[in-house]
Amino acid sequence: MDVLTDAQYPSLCALADAYAEGRLRPSQVVRAHLDRIERLEPAIGAFQAIYAEDAMRQAEAADRMIDAGNRLGPFHGIPFGLKDICDVEGRVTTGGCQALSTRVSPETGTLVHRLLxxxxxxxxKTRTVECALGGWGTNQHMGTPRNPWDKARHRVPGGSSSGTAASTACxxxxxGVGTDTGGSVRLPAAFCGLVGLKVTEGRLPTDGILPLSHTLDTPGPLARSVEDALVMFRVMDGAEGWAIERERRAGSGVFADLRRDVIGLRLGVLDAAERACCSADVRTAYDAALDRLRSGGAELVPFSAAAPYADLAAACGQLIAAEGxxxxxxxxxxxxxxxxxxxRARMLAGRDVTAADYMASLRDRLAGRDDHLDRMEGLDAVLTPTVTTTAPPLDSVDEAVSPAHFTRHVNYFGLCALSVPxxxxxxxxxxxxxxxxxxxxEAMALRIGAAYExxxxxxxxxAFA
Incomplete structure (x- = not known):
């Protein structure tokens, strides 16, 4: 079986089942992924560093453990990418900065320990926008990964978790692991046709991750399906592999939510002013998604945020710049x-934020969150497009504008969100x-995402498949 030429790429869960049933071995799968990296990486440019020899040694060790009946759970033997702001002891972590190209990580963070x-x-390690400050995925010195959906033009993959998204998509x-401070998991997920989960503020550990905004930073998974993202999230959240396996097999715990429909759910949708911010293609896709959920039994209710999303994005941006x-x-x-x-232009904007401005930003954030949550009362979730446009060509990107129109307020108010293609x-x-x-x-966001999927x-x- 050629594990990389199926009608669909093998999902995390499909590989987990194949390992458990003895139809595939981790060494086969990892070798196949390394072969694909050798073929595609020169065109895509998703990786900052490739650990081929160590990956094969780990895969062969996984073979032996599984052969001996010591399979750890559904993530055992799964090849993944790690955004290059996450420390691994003894490895270089650049944070996307050429100036930090020799920075050796002093220790491995909790999140990476859990995955390993x-x-x-x-x-x-996968490429990132410098210091993770940017939504398009561009990097002047370390390279901008190519969006795998267009062979003719170099389109941006979204950022800042650009390499994680590009490598997973093709x-x-x-x-792979991304981080999200204003949309940096969800933006590349949307641009690259993936599922990306932004978790609740403080839900996952951030030690061993180079900070951008210590108030807003949240790590999260990028994957090809909602169930794959859930498995990875559970591992990142500290659940034991055997417990994840038992829940998934039984369809219990949070996995039970993935099997539920949306009948009776009340979902907030964009008002007319916010719809006008979207391109025609994005509006068409959004309306088609709403129609499917309405047909599935959900009630759709017009929803207006605590302020225009552009204003909330700007407020979030000021906080990111100050802490960055x-x-x-x-x-x-x-x-x-x-x-x-x-x-540099975005980061130096934080130099002019006074202590009074910063403290007022924190105060306004908490007051705005209370107002926003009051507006969400009676709703099970709110639905927006993830981005206002599809991925633009690299040579047409306006770096003075952020694509995070609909995503930043989620970080600003400490909410959780899922982007699904x-x-x-x-x-x-x-x-x-x-x-x-x-x-x-998160269980509600995943439930709705799975039902829509x-x-x-x-x-x-x-295209690059």
């Missing part, structure tokens, strides 16, 4: 360092549906 302890096989990895400058300003204050000039535009590019839920209601049907493969 669950038997995950780290293929390598089958060089089964799934606190963490990284010393790099950007030095004109002699090879920093991305687009990121909602089909293709007229020119064959993915669109995304964002399901926004209250804090700690079933009625949407399978997504085609990208």
């Amino acid at each position: 302890a669950a038997g995950g096989i780290l293929l390598g 089958g060089m990895a089964v799934c 400058y606190f963490h990284h300003g010393a790099l950007y204050d030095r004109p002699d360092l090879p920093m991305d000039e687009h990121v 909602s089909g293709l535009s007229t020119d064959g590019l993915p669109t995304g549906l964002q399901v926004i839920a209250r804090p700690h209601e 079933r009625v949407r049907g399978p997504m085609p493969l990208p």
Whole structure:
């Protein structure tokens, strides 16, 4: 069996079942992914570093453990990518900065420990926007990964988890770790036709992850299906592999929610003013998704946020810049360092934020969150497009504008959200549906996403497949 030429790429869960039933071995799967990396990586440019020899050693060890009846759970033997802001002891972690190209990680963070302890096989570090500050996925010095959905033009993959999304979308990895401060998991998920989960503020550990905004940073999974994202989320959340396996097999716990429909759910939808911010293709995909959920029994209710999403995005951006400058300003204050000039402009905006402005931003954030949650009262979730347009060509990106119009307020208010592919535009590019839920209601977002995924049907493969 050629594990990478099926009608669909093998999902995390399909591989887990194949391992459990003895139809595939991790060494076969990892070897196949490394072969695909060798073929596609020169064109895609998703990886900052590739750990081929170590990955094969880990895969062969996984073979032996599974042969001996010691399978750890559904993540055992799964090849994944890791955003290059996550520390792995003894490995270089650049944070997307050429100026940090020799920075060796002092220790491995909790999140990575959990993934490796669950038997995950780290293929390598994936590229990121410099210091994770940017939504398009561009990087002047370290390289901008190519969106796998277009062979003719270099389109952006979305950021800042650009390499994780690009590698997963074209089958060089089964799934991967991203981080989301204003949309950096969900934006690349939407642009690259993937599922991306932004978890509740504080839900997952962030030690061992280079900070951008310590208030807003949240790590999260990028995967090809809602169930795959859930498995990875459970591992990242600290659940034992055997418990995840038992729940998944029995359809119990949070996995029970994936099998539920949307009958009786009340879902908030965009008002007319916010709809006007979207391109025609995005509106068409959004309306088609709403129709499917309405036909499935959901009640759709017009919803207006606590303020226009553009204003909330700007408020979030100010907080990101202030905290980002606190963490990284010393790099950007030095004109002699090879920093991305687009990121430098965004980062140095934080230098002008006074202490009074910063404290007012934190105060306004809490007051706005209370108002927003009051507006969500009686709703099970709110639905928006993830992005206002499909992925633009690299040479047409306006770096002064962020694509995070609909995503930043989720971080600003500490909510959770899921981006799930909602089909293709007229020119064959993915669109995304964002399901926004209250804090700690990831199960509801995943439930709605899975129900929509079933009625949407399978997504085609990208051009680079």
